[in-house]
Amino acid sequence: MVAAVLPRPRRSTLTSGVTEKLVIRRAGLADLDAIKSIADAHRHELGFVLRPALVRSIAHEEVLAAEHSQELIGFVEYHHRQDRQTTVYHIAVVPNYRQQGVGRALIENLYKEVLAHGKQTVQLKCPADLPAQGFYARLGFRISGKETGKSRPLVVWILQLPLSEPECVV
Numbered sequence: 497m498v499a500a501v502l503p504r505p506r507r508s509t510l511t512s513g514v515t516e517k518l519v520i521r522r523a524g525l526a527d528l529d530a531i532k533s534i535a536d537a538h539r540h541e542l543g544f545v546l547r548p549a550l551v552r553s554i555a556h557e558e559v560l561a562a563e564h565s566q567e568l569i570g571f572v573e574y575h576h577r578q579d580r581q582t583t584v585y586h587i588a589v590v591p592n593y594r595q596q597g598v599g600r601a602l603i604e605n606l607y608k609e610v611l612a613h614g615k616q617t618v619q620l621k622c623p624a625d626l627p628a629q630g631f632y633a634r635l636g637f638r639i640s641g642k643e644t645g646k647s648r649p650l651v652v653w654i655l656q657l658p659l660s661e662p663e664c665v666v
């Protein structure tokens with residue numbers, strides 16, 4: 497498979513007020529309530545995110561948090577499978593901070609984790625009715641299939657790593 501080239505942002509995230517103060521870090525148990533409340537606020541997009549499952553993912557170091565001025569404004573939860581794939585379970589950014597590069601920063605930091613764990617692909621399934629499809633397309637993901645899903649159709653998105661030079665961000 498051909499390695500993906502990550503499209504660069506149309507706007508400069510480096511000069512954005514948000515990304516200047518943005519910290520992407522591994523989530524800890526102290527972040528659990530904030531992450532759970534972001535997840536609960538996005539039940540339509542993410543489904544019901546169970547607290548014990550979040551605790552497990554945090555314990556396995558499989559959640560990244562986006563923090564701005566000490567406020568938790570987004571997260572991505574994922575899982576490094578036994579094979580060469582990392583699966584994104586959930587990603588959300590609070591509405592006031594969207595379209596400012598936070599989701600991109602979460603995914604780009606996830607790439608570092610993916611490569612550090614020797615994985616080659618990032619995959620996720622996104623309900624077909626969500627506007628988030630455009631986000632994945634902008635980040636260089638490709639549609640690898642469609643599924644019926646339990647309650648609604650899903651689009652399967654995949655990204656092959658490592659990203660090509662000189663676009664590589666990690």
Ligand SMILES: CC(C)(COP(=O)(O)OP(=O)(O)OC[C@H]1O[C@@H](n2cnc3c(N)ncnc32)[C@H](O)[C@@H]1OP(=O)(O)O)[C@@H](O)C(=O)NCCC(=O)NCCS
Binds near residue numbers: 538542594600622634
């Ligand atoms: C999807 C989500 C995480 C994106 O976060 P974000 O911080 O707004 O994304 P960014 O600002 O980093 O966007 C990165 C790029 O994707 C594009 N993008 C973001 N959302 C988009 C959308 N809904 N449609 C089309 N493009 C989009 C941006 O324009 C940007 O392009 P650029 O870098 O070339 O300028 C956020 O919209 C969200 O939390 N949505 C609700 C939860 C959700 O739907 N999660 C996904 C479930 S599958």
